């Protein structure tokens with residue numbers, strides 16, 4: 001396996017809520033990973049993810065968006081907090097603030113996001129509710145690079161999740177989260193191993209270009225999703 005020349009490969013994780021994806025990223029480091037979590041940043045002081053960071057002995061910082069008079073001031077503080085950890089990769093995991101073009105362009109490092117829907121469908125909020133209302137039978141999760149437009153950066157990978165006739169928002173969300181917790185650490189690991197690369201708007205895995213749909217991956221059945 002190819003190792004990244006920038007060793008150890010440092011990620012910073014940006015959260016705003018429960019932090020279950022952060023937990024999945026932490027769990028992988030404890031099982032053995034090519035990346036380390038240099039720090040966790042929350043835009044909310046009451047995010048449960050901060051407790052998870054503390055339990056895992058990870059440095060964490062709150063950049064409370066409500067304490068800033070403008071988005072520009074908030075983002076200036078956020079950029080400083082991220083830069084302090086000197087990461088190779090910036091990982092958004094439930095970070096619920098829209099980021100400006102200035103923010104995105106401030107970093108040479110890739111910025112990743114996980115979105116609970118099969119992009120480009122269902123950008124934005126309340127994806128599970130909207131999928132149920134539409135009567136879709138297939139839902140899923142996407143990991144993509146962040147650009148200036150909401151939920152629109154280059155797709156890296158998607159995993160489909162079945163919608164069952166008995167589903168409500170809660171159980172559909174839980175089933176999608178199982179896929180998220182499998183997918184996100186895997187994608188970060190590929191970056192850390194230098195297998196996944198992003199340069200000049202192209203995403204490659206093992207030097208093969210990933211198409212505009214991203215990789216379509218399947219959750220191992222042991223992860224508990226049944227159709």
Ligand code: GRF
Pocket residue numbers: 015016017018019020021022049093094095114115116180
């Ligand atoms: C996840 O559904 C993720 O896809 C979305 O926000 C949610 C965060 O959940 N971006 P958690 O805080 O990681 O539990």
